[in-house]
Amino acid sequence: RACRKMWRKLQCLVRRMAIDSGCFDSQARLTACLAINLVSSISIVFTNKWIYVHYGFPNVSLTCLHFLATFLGLQLCAFAGVFSPKRLRIQDVLPLSLTFCGFVVFTNLSLQHNTVGTYQLAKVMTTPCVMFIHLYFYGRSYSHRVKLTVVCKSACLFVHPSLDLSDFVFIYSFV
Secondary structure, eight states: OOHHHHHHHHHHHHHHHHSSSSSSSSHHHHHHHHHHHHHHHHHHHHHHHHHHHHHHHOOHHHHHHHHHHHHHHHHHHHHSSSSSOOOOOHHHHHHHHHHHHHHHHHHHHHHHHSOOHHHHHHHHTTHHHHHHHHHHHHHOOOHHHHHHHHHHHHHHHHHHTOOOOOOOOHTTTTO
């Protein structure tokens, strides 16, 4: 009982710090969250590449560790009240879950066997592929602004074979 009370106090404290803080307005909070997301994503990619190069850590094992860390992080966020978990039937989410797991495993394989720049280009090209699948199989259309953005990002592919400056391509892929 005392433990439950302590957990509730901790939950309220974390929720206040994470959501209700008056230190930042919503725009500053959004900017800070996006910056944290960008820095952590870049850090994870370069750390993974370093682990692959220096230790030859198995791809699937590293992917499992990432999924475990994601699960624990989501549990912490749910505990802090950032969102409330919902129960879904396994049949409803299994195809999406398997697709996501495959995507992560194959992108990590790409990172293991390619430069960081090539890896980022492959990830950037996921969006045009999904758009093509939507158009061809589901008849979905996109606005001209979205299409132009994808064309600009895809143009980097034509530069890549002759100019494999991993850092340049890596930074460009986030633009």
